[in-house]
Amino acid sequence: MRWVTYLSPSGGEERSGVVDDGCVFGYPGEQSLPELLEQSRDTLADAFHKALASPVEIIVEFETRLCAPVRPQRPVPARVGGEWTGLDPGLVRGTDDGVVLPAGETALTATVGVLALFGGQGRHAGYTPAVLWRTPEGGAVSLILGPAIVTHDEFDGSRLAVEASVEDSRVARAEVDGSLEWADGARDGFAAAALPAQTRPLERGEELYIDGGTLGEFEVRVGAGA
Template structure:
């Protein structure tokens, strides 16, 4: 199944829809996708959407939002080894041995979640804005202290995730052994559909899925990788994320960037002249085979409001 949150052309409210034969079958009522996941009635909702839809909207005419418009939390991991190696070297370091001992993640800003076509502003004060090509799993049922072998049962589906990153701000704040924070919280984009695990199961390989991942800027191919190259499985990520706490329906778990999946890596290997950081007016497209795409226009962000002398250099 493929689920979406879209703006109804009938009443201009956000509704949940099931993709069926090229059209979104909108659900009656005002339940969000999180509400449906929490109640455990996804299969029942699918039957209702087909049998008695509120409306039927051709997918090409649907105004899509992020499937989970306001996740309870977003944890973003760092699970592709090649990305970790190259990006750490670009920042003047090396991969930490602890990366091989347990998956690591940071929390980002749920309020900054954006849909697949919503404009993304540059972070205030940045001159090194970057995309990150990732896949995300969305939690479908509560779980604590999950075992890696059973944790996949808590995944409702997958979507494309872009972790937009201000590299200069990120590097500055992480020298203080905290963050990333302002370097990351301007926006997190999700693709338009939540794809249920059964649709991807035929492509399972290694710890991931044999699915091509790619990115382009202004129509020029930039990144290319494969989801099968992931080092930490989603089961392992969920087990670690749930340790001593509770994962909730709608929580988003990002994989981290695929190898070559950001400008930071590409510029280090091939040079910043060939791969400059993003600017207002750029168009970025991220695709993951069988899952979806993000296609956004970059806009100028707000000016910096200085809070200290150090901030004045960005004005």
């Protein structure tokens, strides 16, 4: 199952939806995506089928304005390289939000990997690609999540790979233990990130392409965003 958060073209508000057959089906319930993810796996599956059966709207996927699929309310535990840190939830952006260059900066690095989400009793709920953008000095600028949350039932514990490339040239490859052993110390929260691979400095105008395989893909231009 693939879940997204998107801007509704009919009302302009953020809404949860599911992706199927190239379209986004707006979820008709009142719960947000984080609320659904924190419930039981059966509840999440029921909500998916409810969205397909009775969507509030249907939008072609490539025409959908995607938001960050989840917006954590607490610092996000993240293993960046080989060290644990806490990322400010205010850094979170969606794949359609772009990445802004802070004043005075001419380049940013991207550290790539995944965000794992956990539901009730710390059970794995799903994954999404994650990209931490930082200044050359290491200052965090933004944490891009998405395009979608791919739920736990799509994975068998195999290693996950997220590749980053610029103009068909690979600049980073992240491999993450699919058994989630890396997250054992962080599973009492809602989310944890593994970000093991960093790109070279990327300058304004360069486009970074992220390919997460089953997790989805997206492209973002450095310096294009708000």
